[in-house]
Amino acid sequence: MSSFLLQRILQGIVIMAVMSVIVFAGVYAIGNPLEVLIPPEATQDVRARTIARFGLDKSLVEQYFLFISNLFQGDLGQSYIYNEPVLQLIGNRLPATLELVLTAVLGATFIGVPLGIYAGYKPDSVTARTIMAVSILGFSVPTFWVGLILILTFAVSLGWLPSGGRGDTAELFGIDWSIFTLDGWSHLILPATNLALFKLAIMIRLARAGTREVMLSDAVKFARAAGLSETTILSRHVLKLISIPIVTVFGLELASTLAFAVVTETIFSWPGVGKLIIDSIKNLDRPVMVAYLILTAGLFVTINLCVDIGYAVLDPRLRRGRAE
Amino acid sequence: MTTKAVSPWRNLWIRFCEDRIALGALIVVAIILVLALFAPLIAPQDPYDLSGLSLRDARRPPGFVGSGAYVHWLGTDAQGRDLWSAILYGLRVSIQIGIFAGAVGLIIGTTVGILAAYHRGIAETVLMRIIDLQLSFPPILLALVLVAVLGQGKAQLIAALVAAQYAYFARTAFGAASAERSKDYIEAAMATPLSNMRIVFRHILPNAMPALIVVATVQVAYAIALESTLSFLGLGLPVTEPSLGMLISNGVKYMMSGRYWISVYPGIALIVLIVAINLVGDHVRDILNPRLNR
Numbered sequence: 001m002s003s004f005l006l007q008r009i010l011q012g013i014v015i016m017a018v019m020s021v022i023v024f025a026g027v028y029a030i031g032n033p034l035e036v037l038i039p040p041e042a043t044q045d046v047r048a049r050t051i052a053r054f055g056l057d058k059s060l061v062e063q064y065f066l067f068i069s070n071l072f073q074g075d076l077g078q079s080y081i082y083n084e085p086v087l088q089l090i091g092n093r094l095p096a097t098l099e100l101v102l103t104a105v106l107g108a109t110f111i112g113v114p115l116g117i118y119a120g121y122k123p124d125s126v127t128a129r130t131i132m133a134v135s136i137l138g139f140s141v142p143t144f145w146v147g148l149i150l151i152l153t154f155a156v157s158l159g160w161l162p163s164g165g166r167g168d169t170a171e172l173f174g175i176d177w178s179i180f181t182l183d184g185w186s187h188l189i190l191p192a193t194n195l196a197l198f199k200l201a202i203m204i205r206l207a208r209a210g211t212r213e214v215m216l217s218d219a220v221k222f223a224r225a226a227g228l229s230e231t232t233i234l235s236r237h238v239l240k241l242i243s244i245p246i247v248t249v250f251g252l253e254l255a256s257t258l259a260f261a262v263v264t265e266t267i268f269s270w271p272g273v274g275k276l277i278i279d280s281i282k283n284l285d286r287p288v289m290v291a292y293l294i295l296t297a298g299l300f301v302t303i304n305l306c307v308d309i310g311y312a313v314l315d316p317r318l319r320r321g322r323a324e
Numbered sequence: 325m326t327t328k329a330v331s332p333w334r335n336l337w338i339r340f341c342e343d344r345i346a347l348g349a350l351i352v353v354a355i356i357l358v359l360a361l362f363a364p365l366i367a368p369q370d371p372y373d374l375s376g377l378s379l380r381d382a383r384r385p386p387g388f389v390g391s392g393a394y395v396h397w398l399g400t401d402a403q404g405r406d407l408w409s410a411i412l413y414g415l416r417v418s419i420q421i422g423i424f425a426g427a428v429g430l431i432i433g434t435t436v437g438i439l440a441a442y443h444r445g446i447a448e449t450v451l452m453r454i455i456d457l458q459l460s461f462p463p464i465l466l467a468l469v470l471v472a473v474l475g476q477g478k479a480q481l482i483a484a485l486v487a488a489q490y491a492y493f494a495r496t497a498f499g500a501a502s503a504e505r506s507k508d509y510i511e512a513a514m515a516t517p518l519s520n521m522r523i524v525f526r527h528i529l530p531n532a533m534p535a536l537i538v539v540a541t542v543q544v545a546y547a548i549a550l551e552s553t554l555s556f557l558g559l560g561l562p563v564t565e566p567s568l569g570m571l572i573s574n575g576v577k578y579m580m581s582g583r584y585w586i587s588v589y590p591g592i593a594l595i596v597l598i599v600a601i602n603l604v605g606d607h608v609r610d611i612l613n614p615r616l617n618r
Binding site: 015018023136137139140141142143144145148149151152156163255256259260262263266277278281282289293296297300 | 457461462464465468469471545549552553556557558559572576579580584587588591594595598599602603606
């Protein structure tokens, strides 16, 4: 088990190193930040000072090693536009994104898995067919469009919920959270629904496919023969047996939802990291872009690692197999 | 051989027609393609001929009869443009981008996948590692970064879409090709003086084709959705070539004041297109899936 973990951690480090080179080279090699930083009428003196300040006069290799050594000291550079340390800039906005993403993915899982199990348990019922039709829509319809329709329906026409912003926040551990106030929830519910729909569709499909397979297995036959009620079979045995792919997808989707949050945050003016990255792309704010991508890649690697550990915990066969 | 075997393509077509929903979806896709292709003939107005537009017609609701003396069935946008015409032209742009990006992705991805499967060894390990790494990265993020790095424009957008998608083709081609590669007749063919090219094009590629076609339909739909998302975020095509995504984005600020049609109708066109393509792709996948075969 520990050698397996060590191998996985090493693999993660290699991936991170490769990612950092690719991202750095990609973002720094093309495009000229000088056009953004220095007004065309600036004097030669101002130009030279700005170039020296951001280290733009050094070669790419030097810039990269400077970047890496700063990275290990927790310094990801200064934003060209906001004149603030990048880490602080992202850190300030991360809680907003995290609470949005977590609400969406948890909601999608806790609603999607029971729906999927039902659809797999009674695949020919009208309810099951309706559930599957909704999930196809969830797959096909672009996120931004769903967001617009949600705003049009619940904010503009019905006027029940606000169309954007984060609402009142409450402080916990020195960070502002929307999930602790009623007003915050009223702001959170539409963007979270928007973000959750795609994940919901995936969870439904996974749970349904798993349930259909497990229902035919001997385990279920024996459980029935032992006189267990159908509810107990579904909630105790089927759920356990289909949980492995669900945990995998939960982890992977958590990370990809962070990426999709870019779209949702833009539509609902949610002040998270996604909006920051869109703005920095438009302004060619390279330190912010690089830091965001490295952090996202790091998150991917970490989550994948956690999923691997989760497997071992859930599936005793894997645990024993690897100990040998 | 005189007994006439039904060709696999014809068999596919017969089985496809058995499902009414899929057949309906295919008809919808065909109608949309015809509309997009003949947009200049069908549209009552050339939406990008500025001299034909009048601000007096701006933001009129569906059914309004404007200065052109014809009915704007879907209303007009902020520049007084007939929305029906704008949607027809927008469909053209979106479909063009989707098909082009899908085709380039198909060619590049298939080449990479088959190369890896055919040569095995180190090429396989390196290429497939890269592909797997890329598949774990959300395509939208990749496309965002590339658009940011390459700048904006049609070619850059297509490059970003291809980069975000070719990995799916590569994985599919690799899977199909390496299954074929391990069969004895390929080993036998490789022992003969037949050229590698001939073996790949005559034996391996045709066997990988059905799976690739399914991926291609889904990926074209995905490219269209991704392009409209990027255009909606203001990172897609230039303003001179408005796709459906940009039409939707233009209408957002009027939506808040209840002028829903400027965004909603282009959106409906987009959804119908994407859903129809996906339904067709889904059904072809079901037909080709040996596990579901009766």
